[in-house]
Amino acid sequence: MMLRAVIRRASTRGSSVSGLGKSLQSSRVAASAQSFHSVSATQTLVPRGNHASSFHHRSCPGCSECSRTIFSGYQGTPLQRWVRPFSSDSGDVVEAVVPHMGESITDGTLATFLKKPGDRVEADEAIAQIETDKVTIDIASPASGVIQEFLVKEGDTVEPGNKVAIISTSADAVSHVAPSEKIPEKPAPKPSTPAEKPKVETTKVAEKPKAPSPSPPPPPKQSAKEPQLPPKDRERRVPMTRLRKRVATRLKDSQNTFALLTTFNEVDMTNLMKLRSQYKDAFFEKHGVKLGLMSGFIKAAVSALQHQPVVNAVIDGDDIIYRDYVDISIAVGTSKGLVVPVIRGADKMNFADIEKTINGLAKKANEGTISIDEMAGGSFTVSNGGVYGSLISTPIINPPQSAILGMHSIVQRPMVVGGSVVPRPMMYVALTYDHRLIDGREAVYFLRRIKDVVEDPQRLLLDI
Numbered sequence: 001m002m003l004r005a006v007i008r009r010a011s012t013r014g015s016s017v018s019g020l021g022k023s024l025q026s027s028r029v030a031a032s033a034q035s036f037h038s039v040s041a042t043q044t045l046v047p048r049g050n051h052a053s054s055f056h057h058r059s060c061p062g063c064s065e066c067s068r069t070i071f072s073g074y075q076g077t078p079l080q081r082w083v084r085p086f087s088s089d090s091g092d093v094v095e096a097v098v099p100h101m102g103e104s105i106t107d108g109t110l111a112t113f114l115k116k117p118g119d120r121v122e123a124d125e126a127i128a129q130i131e132t133d134k135v136t137i138d139i140a141s142p143a144s145g146v147i148q149e150f151l152v153k154e155g156d157t158v159e160p161g162n163k164v165a166i167i168s169t170s171a172d173a174v175s176h177v178a179p180s181e182k183i184p185e186k187p188a189p190k191p192s193t194p195a196e197k198p199k200v201e202t203t204k205v206a207e208k209p210k211a212p213s214p215s216p217p218p219p220p221k222q223s224a225k226e227p228q229l230p231p232k233d234r235e236r237r238v239p240m241t242r243l244r245k246r247v248a249t250r251l252k253d254s255q256n257t258f259a260l261l262t263t264f265n266e267v268d269m270t271n272l273m274k275l276r277s278q279y280k281d282a283f284f285e286k287h288g289v290k291l292g293l294m295s296g297f298i299k300a301a302v303s304a305l306q307h308q309p310v311v312n313a314v315i316d317g318d319d320i321i322y323r324d325y326v327d328i329s330i331a332v333g334t335s336k337g338l339v340v341p342v343i344r345g346a347d348k349m350n351f352a353d354i355e356k357t358i359n360g361l362a363k364k365a366n367e368g369t370i371s372i373d374e375m376a377g378g379s380f381t382v383s384n385g386g387v388y389g390s391l392i393s394t395p396i397i398n399p400p401q402s403a404i405l406g407m408h409s410i411v412q413r414p415m416v417v418g419g420s421v422v423p424r425p426m427m428y429v430a431l432t433y434d435h436r437l438i439d440g441r442e443a444v445y446f447l448r449r450i451k452d453v454v455e456d457p458q459r460l461l462l463d464i
Helices: 002-043 051-059 064-075 077-088 171-185 189-207 218-225 241-259 270-287 293-307 351-367 440-455 458-462
Strands: 093-097 108-113 125-133 134-138 145-150 162-169 262-267 314-316 319-321 328-334 337-339 378-385 403-405 410-417 418-436
Touching: 093 134, 093 262, 108 145, 125 162, 125 458, 189 314, 241 337, 270 351, 270 418, 270 440, 293 328, 293 351, 293 403, 293 458, 328 351, 328 403, 403 440, 418 440
Parallel strands: 328 378, 378 403
Antiparallel strands: 093 162, 108 125, 125 134, 145 162, 262 418, 314 319, 328 337, 403 418, 410 418
């Protein structure tokens, strides 16, 4: 009897263990089947056509639950909404970006828009202008199309690579996309701002009793108000352009860095003006450019720099850099500000080459198309204030150069020539130099050489 009882208990336990094993096995199968169904259902949402149903029947034949899941996800609208944005991105929208503005320029101010949203533009057509410290740069459209919207505003600071405008190459695409994009943008910010305002106000109220104890807050407020004048009638406030800011900074740095000193002399323009009037027609017929007085002073400056090389040098730390070339900068006043293009290799040019170069650079400067490279460098500057009627002035050095020559207006004055008082066309010339590097003797000799060459241009031919 004891043996039968033991056998019955063992058989009972065996059946329960086997039942438990079967249940575990069935639960594993069910779990794997569910995971397999779910994977197949998610995977069949991507394929198109009959591939989804055939794939499913091969995976789970006769499973109606999975077939309902598949066809409800495949035939419904969610799949079509997922496909449309992907297929509509066919390259019919391009972006206009800020171009590279030069090695020394990292950003600029978007001055003006030349077009409006909805305007038709052609490829490489200018749509906006960027004002930098030195030049004005155009932003061109990368392709022909219609301007959809601008991503920045006038007066914003932009950097190379920043997106400025979205241009649609298809007019139909603009009409359908633009309204849908603009409508949600307007109501979105309105509810967000009032919701955030009370939070900001509460934090400010909580912080106000803690802030008055320290003294740092008052100074910035006073410093911001000090340069601002009270508004008056018939006055208008206009922000400074980047070019004007740059000019102001450089001139102030020049005044703070250099030991500025100016020496003067006067030049009798009789012989140079006679040379010009005698050969101007033949000069124009051969070279296609008019013979001006500026080329005579450039040649005179080259000769003076070769006789006094220290005027063409510059201080760099504890060293002096002597230049064996002559790149002369010409100060040109434009409606947007002062620019200084460079005549490179002026020591190797003749009168015709100098006149052509001056005319080309001056035209580009006035049109605003001059490049950064055409204004970079320069070892000496010539400024002609006489074209505006200046009688005499003290020009300021263009850093990092060491000297600048100032030309002025030609005025008939009584001069003593050969013991007689006769009228002569006279011009005052001025040389401002860095007295840390250039002594008074070299400065006077330099200006004296300018006077000798201009009064007797034949010296250039004989090199005396």
